[in-house]
């Protein structure tokens with residue numbers, strides 16, 4: 001785990017505004033946390049970091065495999081997804097944390113290749129084979145995003161429900177962008193009413209920016 005990502009994550013259980021504290025057992029050669037814990041100072045829960053993967057599931061989770069790109073429009077490859085996300089979020093000058101919601105973890109590797117020097121985290125319900133050094137996998141329950149408000153430069157969501165969309169809106173820093181991939185009508189309507197500046201809204205994707 002890139003250590004600065006502890007500044008964007010919060011406790012999925014109590015959603016503490018104080019976020020999580022990193023307790024390092026072992027760093028790798030690049031200064032990333034290989035083993036340790038994230039601790040919540042409010043509810044005292046501890047979440048393990050093992051082999052660089054952050055586990056916020058707390059033993060929960062559905063255990064279902066990561067689902068990507070079902071239904072209309074076929075299944076984009078991870079590389080296609082990464083290019084699409086990179087374009088929507090306009091991350092050429094990004095430096096701050098970028099978050100991929102559930103279902104988009106397969107795109108994290110190729111996206112990290114497009115973005116140098118950006119802290120990239122991807123949420124998923126199971127580890128799969130995705131984890132790599134260039135980005136951080138965070139295991140977390142689907143449906144909500146365990147993110148602190150105002151810290152993310154970009155958030156991309158796959159077919160988002162209302163809870164994830166609201167969490168993502170709150171997580172954006174000023175100027176930050178939110179991309180919705182394959183949004184349904186409800187998601188597009190929620191985006192219109194979110195207070196964000198909607199830059200584009202279509203069936204394939206919608207993108208909005210937090211102003212000021």
Ligand SMILES: [Zn+2]
Pocket residue numbers: 011012013014015016040041042043044045
């Ligand atoms: Zn907590």
